[in-house]
Amino acid sequence: MFLIKYIKEVFGAIRSLLVGMRLTGYYFTHHKEIITEQYPDNRDTLKLADRFKGEVVMPHDEKNEHRCTGCTACELACPNGTIKVVTKFDITPEGKKKKAIDKLVYHLELCTMCNLCIVACPSDAIVMAPTFEHSVFDRSALTKILNKPDSKIMEGVE
């Protein structure tokens, strides 16, 4: 009886090994299963999800206008001081002073892509862009000014 049990054990062991080898053998011969993404060769076809949180950008329309009122809601919402809003006062045609942004400084190197500023923004002026190739040789290149030069606030955005 002992011998039968022993032989059974040995055969069971060998069988379990062969089962594993059959699986790896299957993958060895079936190259269709290969899942390697050949980045950066596939850069042209690579499409990230629309919601991918890569960096904060401020969309401008064709008239070089943005929607930012300079309310600093994003600056307050940010947990790590990534955003600094520098405001100035514009003179409206009626002669009133109106608050507007001078520049919206964004420190990509501090950003954790938590999306809190986007949620906080009351006028949807900033959005997350699905970019991810952020590496630069000089860290100062990561400090960005989101509003384009000479851009204005869009009509009707308060």
Place this chain on the structure above:
Amino acid sequence: MFEEIGTTSNGDLQINVGPQHPATHGVLHLVLTLNGETIKKVEPHLGYIHRSIEKMCESLSYRQFIYVTSRMDYLSAHMNNHACALCVEKGMQIEVPERAQVIRVIMDELTRIASHELWWGAMAMDIGAFTPFFHSFREREKINEIMEETCGARLTMNYYVPGGLMADLHPDFQKKVKEFIIQFKQRIDEYDQLVTGNIIFQNRMKGVGILSKEDAVSYGCTGPTARGSGLSSDIRKLYPYAVYGKVEFEEILETGCDSFARYMVRIREMKQSIRIIEQLIDQIPEGDFQAKTKAVLKLPKGEFYTRVETARGELGVYIVSEGATTPYRIKFRSPGFSNLSALDSMARGSKLGDLVAMMGTLDLVIPDIDR
């Protein structure tokens, strides 16, 4: 620290495992006292990735502090966020919409599967089989893609906010999850063929790293580590949160107390997670994904404790509020810290190779231990 390590007076060998070692998956530093191959003592030295998240949170508002907790146990980021969101909701008495609760549960379970996938691959690699790592990452990648589509990130999503979710589901979410379920069910059998049934693997795992039920309680072990010792500790069953009380699933208990039992708990848990997702994926109720909350959250004066079941065990969030916009003191009871404390008693008397198997089945995530 390194100078004092050498040979002890009675001829035992002391070696450093970590902070940079292939088996510690991070910066865990263990000082082993060895007699030949036999382990006499394991002493953890922590702090290599300590960011003092608890102190950081004291200066962040209740909306802001949630994102930091994704960085604790980065493999169960959703669950960490869930615990924090629940704690704030408890303090503010916010009623979370049903839709948000269901989505949270689905996301939690997907994260749990992803975490166990990674554990499975990494543990098999510790044992010396390299192929499972790649095979498990194939399925994990699918979950990451689903997460990326809805939450906008793959690992540190920050998708939960106090009162619900940050954004609604992506339109393709349900379709993709269903596809994933079909694919995953086929793959999980392959896991058994490749690793679970393998005689070498079973011999490496069975009878190794014995953690008795009494020890598991005393060391505060939770999650699959405790359930492998037959200790019922699933927060989802014991203190149901979100919609866990309404779905059917089994709390996996194994009584083997060894590494193989802990292994089997996680493998079976993945199947239970699939079961939960299957029940909910077609039942996501319509409605708001977020409750109306005030712009500035202020927790009333008092103490609030919530716990959730992460992939590693019980995560407790203990907020002490003084009525301000920031927590006065916040404590994260992390599952990894307690599970690690049991390692010494498990490892004594076993071989060096077993230590790797034990660390593998404890599923240690170092930022979770160090916080």
Place this chain on the structure above:
Amino acid sequence: MWSLTDITGRLDQWLNQTFSSTWVLVIEMLIAGVAVIGLFAALGLVLVLMERRVAAWIQIRLGPNRVGPFGLLQSLADTLKLLVKEGMTPSGADKFLFNFAPYIAMMVAMLLMAPIAFAKNFQLWDLNIGVLYISAISSIMVISILMAGWASNNKYSLMGAMRSGAQIVSYELSAGLSVLTIVVFSGSLNVTDIINSQADGWWIFKGHLPAWISFVIFIIAVTAETNRAPFDLAEAESELTAGFHTEYSGMKFALFFLAEYINVFIVCALGAILFLGGWMPFHIGHWEAFNHVMDYVPSSIWFFGKTFFLIFLIMWFRWTFPRLRIDQLLNLEWKYLLPISMFNILLATAIAILGWHF
């Protein structure tokens, strides 16, 4: 038919006509030495590439595909990288032994080339105890590993070396016994005689059960002897970081790395010679036409085909199985493989005496 024998024969003839016999010996030894080193390098490159490809395909990856067409030049690029890397010697190390150990590993691998018959009548040294010679020399490998582990002055290295010592010495036994089974069948220790005894069928076919058992044991034992997964405890990446070669870098590491692959080749070649008939073509009984077609395939192709099949088998093991623990490894040898192979050799002897094999 194009054959290696013709080339070597003509070369020998020409040399004998041109020079005196002493010079012929010197020149032929030089040529053989260069050929061995060349084969060495070529084998190293090919096997490393093969291993990476096998691993990649099993792991649903593409594998090396950047350097050269289909990544064929990848191992050349690796070699270049290793050559230009700094070869560090730790300050606490025993410098002489530390630097000497890789060369011993290399020398052992080179010495093992001598009695291997690469094709019909193409052999460096047809000595009458060829199989014994291989068994004896391959044991010296352990010295280089022990030396490397000791001289590194690193605890991981030392533990790896000690593991390796226990492992190689143990598995030498069952590898030797399974080799002995075939020696019993063929009645000779000479490599040429063993191959010639398989002209009417390989030993794996005509040796019945004992040949099968000894083949399986041989494959397991040589996998262990060459320190390859699932028996790679001497390196055991997740336990001992890199085992005995933790402190080695650059070309010194590359020599260990190369020696490992050459050893795999040698033991697989030995397996092919003993069990699969070496360069003997595949013949089936009285199928004259089929046998004739088989004879047309050059003998070197047969030899390398069989050897690479066995190498692939060992690679397949490596990328499928987890690693054993040290006590399980020794249990397997002393409680399973050794008793079985002892019993097996009795069985083989009985069969050989009774003349039951074909």
Place this chain on the structure above:
Amino acid sequence: MGNEDLKILITELLPAATYDESGEWLNIVVEPASWPAFAAQLRNHESLQFDYLFCLTCIDWKTNLSMVYHLSSTRYRHNIVVKSTLSADQPQINTVCDIWKTAELLEREVYEMFGVNFLNHPDLRLLILPDGWEGKNPMRKNYEDPINMIKL
């Protein structure tokens, strides 16, 4: 067992205990001196069996420190919170790691982060902070790190 029942039972064990029921669980405030004996009773009492210490931490109230022990029973599934007030200058309390083994590492963490001295602890050393750490305890409210502190 509900909070009320627990309260009655615990009052029997430790008449000096004071209670605070503002939270979800029963909060018991004990004197540091009576804590070790009381902890053993909580652990071993037949109908309490608080065998699972799931959270051990400390709160710095500037004027004093407060140790907080969250206890649960894996048999009865009831929870309590035990608190003990320590002085801010020389905080010390007896260890509980002989009762709940998990406390060993948790107390070491509290020791270095808050400077609480756990009496009779077998191995009270720095766990997270680097060896040779001198100066204040990082989690105290009065801690300032001039180099690494990020102020927003």
